[in-house]
Amino acid sequence: xxxxxxxxxxxxxxxxxxxxxxxxxxxxxxxxxxxxxxxxxxxxxxxxxxxxxxxxxxxxxxxxxxxxxxxxxxxxxxxxxxxxxxxxxxxxxxxxxxxxxxxxxxxxxxxxxxxxxxxx
Amino acid sequence: xxxxxxxxxxxxxxxxxxxxxxxxxxxxxxxxxxxxxxxxxxxxxxxxxxxxxxxxxxxxxxxxxxxxxxxxxxxxxxxxxxxxxxxxxxxxxxxxxxxxxxxxxxxxxxxxxxxxxx
Numbered sequence: 001x002x003x004x005x006x007x008x009x010x011x012x013x014x015x016x017x018x019x020x021x022x023x024x025x026x027x028x029x030x031x032x033x034x035x036x037x038x039x040x041x042x043x044x045x046x047x048x049x050x051x052x053x054x055x056x057x058x059x060x061x062x063x064x065x066x067x068x069x070x071x072x073x074x075x076x077x078x079x080x081x082x083x084x085x086x087x088x089x090x091x092x093x094x095x096x097x098x099x100x101x102x103x104x105x106x107x108x109x110x111x112x113x114x115x116x117x118x119x120x
Numbered sequence: 121x122x123x124x125x126x127x128x129x130x131x132x133x134x135x136x137x138x139x140x141x142x143x144x145x146x147x148x149x150x151x152x153x154x155x156x157x158x159x160x161x162x163x164x165x166x167x168x169x170x171x172x173x174x175x176x177x178x179x180x181x182x183x184x185x186x187x188x189x190x191x192x193x194x195x196x197x198x199x200x201x202x203x204x205x206x207x208x209x210x211x212x213x214x215x216x217x218x219x220x221x222x223x224x225x226x227x228x229x230x231x232x233x234x235x236x237x238x
Contacts, residue, residue: 004165045232046231048227056226057223058224060220072128072193112163113164118162
């Protein structure tokens, strides 16, 4: 089964960390990627720029509405994600709990719907 | 430049038939984007399964049911695209069927971890 691990935190908590702490977390995250790669769980992962760079797009009655900022002004925002292969939710939770982002904010585990016919 | 297009939808935004046709239209869009060189990846998330949130504090794991944000909208899926600039990412976001029912949030990707660069 494929799971999406959504790493969410308050950008202000990240900004409160020292540069060294930030670098350590990034280093730890890339080590985690190597680990889940060698264990066969890794599919992809990415870090996103902060929500200050977000743009939201809606289409209503054929007209496009574009606004600056994320779609919802919530405290915790999506900062990055992992796409993993795991045998079940428990294994996905185990992997999520090992990510450094689980200590800063939280990681939301969502099963991916497998639909046929997507480009590979 | 890579952009993550996050599709946020209210849980009652679509009935089953609309969702089915949304998946079909989205699949067609992935092929169109693949042909134009914009496509990196796309996936819908399970609309029914309850999200699980995992936090670790002081070495202890706290697992709760429920999404990270208590809003009516949920992340319904995403497109990861390659586009030369934000304007083009906006044009592509406007073609995602979910943009007609919900909101597509565009986030520039800082780095794709663990993949060869260059």
